[in-house]
Amino acid sequence: MKRMLLGRLAALVPTVLLASFVVFMLIQLAPGDPSITLAGENATAERIEEIRRSLGLDRSLIEQYLTWLSHAVRGDLGKSIITQESIAAAIGRTLPITLQLVFGALVVAIVFGVIAGVASARRADTATDAVIASVSSAGAAMPSFWLGLVLVSIFALGLDWLPATGFVSLAADPVRALRHLVLPSVALGAVGAAEIARQLRGVLIEILASDYIRTLRAKGLSESRIVWIHALRGAAVPLVTIIGLQVSRLLGATVVVEAVFGIQGIGTLVVSAANNRDYYVVEGVVVVMALIVILVNFAVDVSYRISDPRIR
Amino acid sequence: MTGLLQDGAMPAGPLLSVDALCVQFDLPGAKATLKAVDGVSFEIGRGEIFGLIGESGSGKSSVARAIMRLAPIAAGAITLAGTRLDQLQGRELRRHRRRVQMVFQDSSDSLDPRMTVRQAIAEPLRMQDAPPADAGGLVASLIQRVGLDESHLDRKPHTLSGGQKQRVNIARALALSPELLVCDEAVSALDVSVQAGIINLLLSLQQELGISVLFISHDLGVVAHLADRVGVMYLGRLAEVASAEALTSRPRHPYTEALLAAEPEPRPSTHRAARPPLIAGEVPSAANPPSGCRFRTRCRYVRERCAAEQPPLRPVDGGGLVACHFAEELVLEGRRA
Amino acid sequence: MMAERPALVVRNLEVSFLTVDGEVQAVRDVSFEVGRGEIVGLVGESGSGKSATALAIMGLLPVVSSRVRGSAMVSGVDMLALSPRQLARVRGRDMGMIFQEPMSALDPLFRIGDQIAETVRAHQRVSRRAAAARAVEILGEVGIPDAASRSRAYPHQLSGGMRQRVMIAMALVSEPAVLIADEPTTALDVTVQAQILGLLRRLSRDHGTAVVLITHDLGVVAETCSRIHVMYSGEIVEACGVDEALLAPEHPYTSALIQCIPRAGRHRQPLHSIPRRRGSSPDVRPSGCRFLPRCAHAAEICKAPQPLLDLGDRAVRCVRHDQLALPGAVERVPQ
Amino acid sequence: EAGGEIKVGVTLAPTSFDPIVGTSGGDAMSLYPLYDRLINFDPETLAPAPGLATAWTYTEPQVLTLTLREGVTFQDGTPFDAAAVKFNLDRAISLPKSTVKTDLGGINSVEVVSPREVKINLNKPDAALVLTLADRAGMMVSPAAVEKWGDAYGQHPVGTGPFNFVEYAPGDRMVVAKNANYWQKDQPSLDRITFRYFTDQQTATNALKARETDLQLNVPAADVAPLKAVSDLDVVSRASLLTEGCYFNFSREPFSNVVARQAIASAIDRQALSNLLTFGLAVPTSQVFPNGYWATDANLANPFPFDAAKAKALLAEAGHPNGLEIKGIAFQGTSEVRKAQIIQEQLKAVGVNMTLDVTDIPTAAKSFFTDKTYDMICSSWSGRPDPSQTAESLFSPKSFFNAGGYLAPGMDVALSEASSAQDPSKRAAAFGKVSALNQQYVIWLPLLSQPNNTAIYKNIHGLVPNFYGKIDVSFLSRD
Amino acid sequence: MSGGGVLRNWLLSDGRSRLAASFLLAVAILAIAAPLVARYSPTAQNAMPFTGISWDHWLGTDDLGRDVWARLVYGARASLLAAFIAVGIAVGIGVPIGLVAGFRGGWVDAVLMRIVDTFLSFPGIILAIAITAVLGSGLMNAMVAVGIVFSPSIARLMRGQVLVTRERGYVEAAVSFGSPSWWIVVRHIVPNAIQPVVIQATFMLGLAVLAEASLSFVGLGVQYPNPSFGVMLRSAAQFTSLNPGGVYPPGLAIALLVLAFNALGDSLRDVLSPATSTRRRIGRRANRRPAPNPEPNGASPRDN
Ligand SMILES: Nc1ncnc2c1ncn2[C@@H]1O[C@H](COP(=O)(O)OP(=O)(O)OP(=O)(O)O)[C@@H](O)[C@H]1O
Ligand SMILES: Nc1ncnc2c1ncn2[C@@H]1O[C@H](COP(=O)(O)OP(=O)(O)OP(=O)(O)O)[C@@H](O)[C@H]1O
Ligand SMILES: [Mg+2]
């Protein structure tokens, strides 16, 4: 098992490399140039050229990529061209913020999604089911930033229950952190909750109609034990798959939602870096995000093996 | 060459001969391979129905699929009227495929749900290098041949019953006028009365068209009813080959005896000798078969030699072939009566 | 045998399903009883309502899309009158059930020992440890070698026969009065089938369990059961002792069913095959004898509704039963 | 009551805490609490006022002498003296990354005369230098800190200002704490200021409404009315140097032709623009400077007021009787894009079809000013402390912002007059001439004079708005 | 019938998908007939900003005094077109890749899937932003980017389907009577494998509408001054203080469009997959028509 896991981890390396290469090419192919930004408002063409040279941007793309890569594998993601901040530090500063957001959103998505999914599967084709289906369809149909706007105007500005903007680290002050986390988590997590509810409903209906559930009923188990212990365990593999996909979606979606809530996470970092053509920041952030997604997928894979003894 | 058929009208020699066939599968994950079929040899004469019986996992389907060139052949030869089927490739293989056709167990899975019955039966015809001029007429006659009528031609498979679907499968297999028809558990999924209808159909087709049939089933009753000769498979090897009559009345292999004893018979208790099951346990894993005689772990006559030495399939007096060291010594019971 | 109260008494069971095409009756007027230690066979072709009958008795039919009427008394309690909650309590305790596919019928994600122990704890207040011990004990009883270590196996690690033994162990662990076995051996090899049927016979005898054995295989019934109930199109058409049915069937369907099976000594002879029904729809059922469209002995009188005629030790749903001399499983000496 | 903390909402995060490295005009608001400038300006007139330099005189036309304030130390204890000033100015001129090199281009050398006196030798007379020192070039950083941190100075700023740098979470917030040794008596009043930076304008407004900030700088016109409606909240509006206007590409047809530019000038309805863009808050103008400013000539009439018919006629005269296709570009940002769309629509009405690309500011600026691949960009001019800086930037053919290096007849004379005259009234007259020439030749097309709006809760006192439009929050106090 | 029953019937009956289909049809007609129904040019700044609802401006005006109804109608055009382009590209790229990978297997499969995995490992919107940066702004470019971003999941889905279909009995049967590979692919594998892809593509139409909104929100994919739902929502979002109601017309338009595509996808799935459809239909029928009403000559699963 351990050997197999290590082998699978090693197989991820080419994916990561390819990912880093794709991003590197993409951002460098994009028009624009960080030297323009650096040169300031009224710079001459010569000045810009000089900066380009000093940044090494005049070399071939492959050469630049290999240089970047040789540093990156040693853990050195370089410095921001624009702010001179170490990119590792910038990611270290913003990533926890975004991850806390993603975590909050996941909690919302899983808790609401699983409850709704189970409820509608148990009452398939009843009014409850219909109501849940409608609400979750609506949840999945709303752009998360719009939901964010609406939530802020109701719960922060209107009712004044929760803060409208900002971020507090859970480690620093859990209570305030949670208050700040609620609205963005709901805005981000709603789509995930809807998705989980929808998919879980389908999976559970199938499982609840399966032979082994019939056996459990024939054994005289209580319905709640059947649903929450056996059926849900059976749904674990698809459920974990959906959750894994949600992580990737959420990492992206924070880009938009962070702006609405004035949170300086990794999404904001990457968007402003992209605007400034701060190549190495974009590269660093996207590679880290890709790495997270790849690791999450790996974890999902591993959890299949844990949750289903048939997969070895 | 002493063929089993004495009739001089037929060309000499068997239609199909399978010689020392091995079929291997790579097991996913582990680096091991699984010998699903391990050195099986038999012949099917022209116009003969050859039955193959054995428990689940004994390699019956693998033999059939190897003959159809659908399973990987690791070793051995498959010769159809002088052509080495196992060595054909590409276009050549496609040309020869029509000579052997198959009826699969799962009648609905082997029909494309999107094709009408007409399209399904016509498909093999279209695939030929020179499609027959009157394909439409041929399809109509085929559907009637299998006991359905032309109104069924424009139906989709899901509107047909299991028996009807199996009839369509048979019609499609016959479309290319094959020399050999392979039926892998073709009636096992059907109700007895439906099964009876299909068996009758196969019998009449075989008699009228004179084609040879490889008939695979796990139901000894059905095989014995239908086949001229029967091969009994156990864990990838043939345990015994004999005429249906000899096999049931006088089995020569302990495994055959056990199968006969386990066969539930719909007879009143007054007409049936109650016998305890002669066999315990289940078929060992094909990935890790016992040494020597593969049946020895479940055999009630087992001796030391069985573990050490693999018994070859050899002729015994009475005309059959048996793979048992002690076939001559053992006195085995046939069908309970 | 009749002195004792039967373990299971089913009276006038009716099952219908709500489908796209409206309400379809799958089981009609089914009554039978099974005594302690008795094995009763329920046979019939696919779709004849065997499983529907079994599931109705167990209360396992989908609540939304099915309707069940009639009564099924187990130890004096009518199963069909219980609330879902009460039903859950008696299921597994007073009645057990085993199914055709031992692979899909076991939860693939739980160890078999735990699945059995869970059943124990659902009905008895015992410790986890005691339940686990009981699981090992019953696994040994159904013939699983090395039960203690095998109880930690997952279903996929067992062979088909072993799984079916586990299913039986699970159904019998609370020593129910009634066991319903719905095609328990159909998916198994004949050699294993013989073992499982032997096991069922032994357990029924030793524990006095009343068994309803559902199968489409007359051979299995012949070897295992004392009585047989032949179902056709949702109705019981003939009910009698097994030997009587095989020797001298009185309903044309029973006879036809017997004739379909290949038999020794008739090599290559055409088999009897029940003719196809004329009307193609299964739902347009004749108001008279349901077998009429396929019956070789149909007469005008068969178009009238057919009651189940009680002939003492036998019941037949055929008005012409005494006019016909139907062939059985063995050549009969003409009377 | 002195003390307390305020939270300030800003939409422009600082690009650097090293004043001469930063690239954005918005940096100033974050830098003011940390740094004093050599020269201050009068908030009303933008006339120079004493800062770290208590006096400034042109001892010769090309020598500016500064007298420095006594008793000032940097926050790290380094004394503030003439050596420090020389250090700062030399650094601003020589540091490769310096963005004020051009502004200080006139400086030849800096001499320490005495600890309290510095002499700045110029290449040529430069009236703008004094007020240049009122901006980022005049912000004094501690030489010891620069020594200590080197390239990383930007992360560890030390000035002489009223507040010490505490921390900065990039793009999110900056915290500064009271400088107890500040040279100005009893100042500052606040203990602490937190700047919160918002990328999204509505988010900033929401934070203010939710009282997560106490005041918000640079409130956009759209939010003025809604914020005014919030009780406890004041919106302070003040005319500023920020002027909306359009730049032309003189290097190619059609705008190498002055008549075509005049046609564009006539095509734009400034009042309509103000109504849509700023909900009527901005004041239509045809000069680069706002009304009431000393360099503005109140008597100058616009020769090309809005007149669609005339615009069409001018277009025809310029050789485009059947209308005109031009390539426009706009900076990213709500207001910029809206402005561009309004002008696009107004131009359409006279037969000028403008395509519109939108990109980030540096890229768009390079495309327009350096590569000259577009015909027109409508943006704004944020103003400079000294009007000469503005005039040179917009009208001098050598300026970056003069795409194509266009020189209007007589403009060179007017410009040098404006920058070299010592007498303010003479300078004012020279600027009048510059403006008149600009109106006539439509070099930079002024459209609206924007007020600067600050929203502030009523319990915060001491807000001093200014013409420059960059608010210093250091000396506020709260109840 | 209980109140719950009525609600359930309304929501779960085919009416839901019928409603969705009618809604989409209506939107499509509005979009096509935009010049006829809009009353104003979508770019004309012919009123004060935020006039509110009036007879002249049914949905009021936006921040530039443009008629919101006109922009909504023209925006539907852009958004629908954008969705179809994105999904078309996703299907156009994904299906062939999945088909080749699944059918050829071996190293071809390994290489293609590694590439697909790579693209799947980027958060979608980030990748879309990067691609849009390369292609340049503008709605069409953005939707090409979205299409590229969507294509790997289509490829994966298709591959999985092909792998399953390849093992089906009818494919084996086709091999056994000598059909060439191209025939098997075209005639058996594609038609039988494509169904989930079609369903997924329907859901993707909704996702594409959402993606358009998100990209517009970060300022990409906008073609000034022409409207799309995303552009409208973005600009309305900039003025929530002044005109809080402004986000509703485009926001609801997006939500309804997505809802409609999802409902369509759901019902498509129900119709196409027998397992859920019968269940759902039985439940419904049970409530609506208790009396048996056998259909004549219904196909039977039994015979002989
Ligand atoms: N494609 C395959 N890959 C790996 N192993 C296979 C494959 N096909 C068959 N096997 C294995 O080969 C052995 C023989 O299988 P085969 O299907 O030929 O048996 P069979 O006699 O037809 O059994 P059944 O009665 O269940 O159909 C079994 O152990 C089976 O698991
Ligand atoms: N859930 C259901 N909904 C609708 N009809 C059903 C349902 N379950 C069974 N039926 C129908 O009820 C009839 C009886 O089915 P049942 O499963 O009891 O047959 P069976 O005798 O067990 O057949 P088999 O031998 O195939 O298991 C059939 O016509 C079947 O189609
Ligand atoms: Mg097989």
Ligand SMILES: [Mg+2]
């Ligand atoms: Mg059944």
